[in-house]
Amino acid sequence: EDQVTQSPEALRLQEGESSSLNCSYTVSGLRGLFWYRQDPGKGPEFLFTLYSAGEEKEKERLKATLTKKESFLHITAPKPEDSATYLCAVQAHVSWGKLQFGAGTQVVVTP
Amino acid sequence: DAGVTQSPTHLIKTRGQHVTLRCSPISGHKSVSWYQQVLGQGPQFIFQYYEKEERGRGNFPDRFSARQFPNYSSELNVNALLLGDSALYLCASSLEGMNTEAFFGQGTRLTVV
Numbered sequence: 001e002d003q004v005t006q007s008p009e010a011l012r013l014q015e016g017e018s019s020s021l022n023c024s025y026t027v028s029g030l031r032g033l034f035w036y037r038q039d040p041g042k043g044p045e046f047l048f049t050l051y052s053a054g055e056e057k058e059k060e061r062l063k064a065t066l067t068k069k070e071s072f073l074h075i076t077a078p079k080p081e082d083s084a085t086y087l088c089a090v091q092a093h094v095s096w097g098k099l100q101f102g103a104g105t106q107v108v109v110t111p
Numbered sequence: 112d113a114g115v116t117q118s119p120t121h122l123i124k125t126r127g128q129h130v131t132l133r134c135s136p137i138s139g140h141k142s143v144s145w146y147q148q149v150l151g152q153g154p155q156f157i158f159q160y161y162e163k164e165e166r167g168r169g170n171f172p173d174r175f176s177a178r179q180f181p182n183y184s185s186e187l188n189v190n191a192l193l194l195g196d197s198a199l200y201l202c203a204s205s206l207e208g209m210n211t212e213a214f215f216g217q218g219t220r221l222t223v224v
Binding site: 004034036041042043044045046049087089095096097098099100101102103104 | 115142144146151152153154155156159161166167169199201203205212213214215216217218220
């Protein structure tokens with residue numbers, strides 16, 4: 001069965017203190033790996049899709065990378081508005097459009 | 112452009128009752144998926160519909176059912192509600208259901224008392 005494990009569960013950063021979130025996955029034939037941001041009480045907001053090992057994507061202070069077994073979300077010089085839960089999800093070739101999510105990493109950035 | 116819209120935003124029901132949640136996808140999107148998110152966990156897949164046909168079903172009991180209408184909107188129905196059904200129910204729409212990004216609505220917060 002497909003599995004997604006995110007670490008750490010929670011991360012507290014000072015404003016400007018860069019860090020990385022990890023998403024380890026096992027899946028029978030990866031179609032794509034997705035990163036979402038979720039604010040409390042709201043739906044997940046799409047950030048990135050990665051399809052193959054070695055691929056990288058950037059958006060403002062966020063950069064996502066993908067290997068054959070894990071993905072990293074790098075947050076460079078974070079600001080308080082980057083505080084949120086970051087969710088990782090995988091989509092397998094055999095499971096059509098189903099997304100298998102990890103439990104998320106809760107990030108708090110303090111001024 | 113309107114994003115994915117879900118209604119209602121909040122709902123309180125009593126154990127044993129039935130509930131219907133509604134979702135309108137982004138204009139032009141033909142696929143709708145439903146997820147359940149319990150506090151502190153990631154969303155869990157319930158159903159996916161594409162072109163009004165069920166394309167996937169998660170590990171949920173038969174009390175959960177869904178359908179997609181000709182205008183691509185969707186309903187999620189839950190019968191015989193249990194306390195454990197309390198959760199945030201999320202609807203996601205995508206252009207074709209696979210190989211395309213899924214965009215989520217704001218969710219419906221269901222509380223079963």
